[in-house]
Each structure stands twice: as C-alpha cells, then as structure tokens.
Amino acid sequence: MPPGWAWATIEEVARVQLGRQRSPQQHTGEHMRPYLRAANVTWQGISLDEVKEMNFDHPDFAKYRLESGDILLNEASGSPHEVGKPAIWNNEIDDCCFQNTLLRLRPQRVNGTYLHWYCYAQALTGRFGEAGRGVNIRHLGKRGLSQFPIPVPPTSEQERIVAAIKEHFFRLDAANNALAAAQARIEATRRAALAAAFAGRLVPQDPNDEPATTLLERIAVSRRTAPRRQEVRA
Incomplete structure (x- = not known):
C-alpha cells in the first residue's frame, strides 16, 4: 500500500x-x-x-x-x-x-x-x-x-488516477478506431482485387494469348467428336 x-x-x-x-x-x-x-x-x-x-x-x-x-x-x-x-x-x-x-x-x-x-x-x-x-x-x-x-x-491522487485512466482509455479508443479503419480498408482492397481479377484488370493482357472464344469453341468441338462411352448395366 x-x-x-x-x-x-x-x-x-x-x-x-x-x-x-x-x-x-x-x-x-x-x-x-x-x-x-x-x-x-x-x-x-x-x-x-x-x-x-x-x-x-x-x-x-x-x-x-x-x-x-x-x-x-x-x-x-x-x-x-x-x-x-x-x-x-x-x-x-x-x-x-x-x-x-x-x-x-x-x-x-x-x-x-x-x-x-x-x-x-x-x-x-x-x-x-x-x-x-x-x-x-x-x-x-x-x-x-x-x-x-x-x-x-488521498483525494488529490484519486483525481490524478481518474485523469490518467481517462487518458489511457482515450488512446485505446483511438487505436481501436484506427484498427477498425485499417481492417475496413483491407476488406475493401480484397474485394477490389477479386473484382479486378475476374474483369481482366489484375494482370497485363497478352495479345498473343488464344482468345477465350476460340478456346471454348475448340472444347465444344472436342466434346461433340469424342466417342461416347458405352453404359454397362449390371
């Protein structure tokens, strides 16, 4: 004490x-x-x-x-x-x-x-x-x-303790608000990155790449011409 x-x-x-x-x-x-x-x-x-x-x-x-x-x-x-x-x-x-x-x-x-x-x-x-x-x-x-x-x-020390607690809690609240704002920015960046990824804006486009339409047509032709499997009944 x-x-x-x-x-x-x-x-x-x-x-x-x-x-x-x-x-x-x-x-x-x-x-x-x-x-x-x-x-x-x-x-x-x-x-x-x-x-x-x-x-x-x-x-x-x-x-x-x-x-x-x-x-x-x-x-x-x-x-x-x-x-x-x-x-x-x-x-x-x-x-x-x-x-x-x-x-x-x-x-x-x-x-x-x-x-x-x-x-x-x-x-x-x-x-x-x-x-x-x-x-x-x-x-x-x-x-x-x-x-x-x-x-x-003593009374004067009680007042100093109260003031110190108030100051510490003010700093904690400020830190908590900053953390919440940072987390919100992180989530916004994640959403933006995913949106850009599936809109063709996340990586540079290569004009020599095979167009997706050509790839899809080739896959469709391959499926139509592939021999069908014979179903085996038990």
Missing part, C-alpha cells in the same frame, strides 16, 4: 442500496415512474433503448430515485465477469428509479469517478463474481458489495 493510502470497505465510502423488487401489483398505479434494470447497464455506460415503468409511491420514490453521480451495478449474472458491471447515472431521464437487479452506490467520502473505475476493474477481472454467492447465477448482493474492500488514496 503506497504512503497515504488506506483500506476501507465500500460501505465506508458510499451508501449502498439494492433496487426495488418488481411485483404484479406495481405494474399499474397513480405514480408510474421509469426505472432501470440490469439490461440498461452496459460496459459502455447506461443504455436507454428499453426503459420500463413501475408504480412508485412517495416513500418508495424517495428511496429508489436516482441522482446524478449515482453508480449502478449489476447485482447478479451467470457470467462471473458480468457481476457488478457498473455505469454512472447522469440524470439521462427525469425522476428515474431502479429495480432489484441493480445495486446503487452513492459516493460519500470518495471521488465518484474513482469509485466507478474501481468497480469497473473488479467486475472486469471477475473479483465481484468471486465474492458473489450462488452456483449457476452469482449474486453479489447488498451485503457482499458493502463489505468489499477498496484502497483509498
């Missing part, structure tokens, strides 16, 4: 909350609200492709309402490397809540982006999955996440 760093549990640096359980009686009501579930949390961030609604009365709305900067994590998965997959909520939808397939972290005594990247690393490496319970489906749970250890550097 570097000087000035300290170990803590996640519940010591953030408020941990499991989402609201779905039930048939909440499918309709006077206080329908949008809510997020595991399908809305991706490695690229929050996905709003399919946001559902559920009835949240005033006490539940106060408890499960999302605020900007909240971190949402997948509570469970059949893949150990998907357990705890995180994304930061930035108020993409007004008055949005969350379901119990997600856990929410509300940073209290740590840089929120630092906490997000730490959770990202633990999910990506499968450590959250190892800490979960279950056989086919691994559940991290509120208790498992609350007691999970986290190294806490």
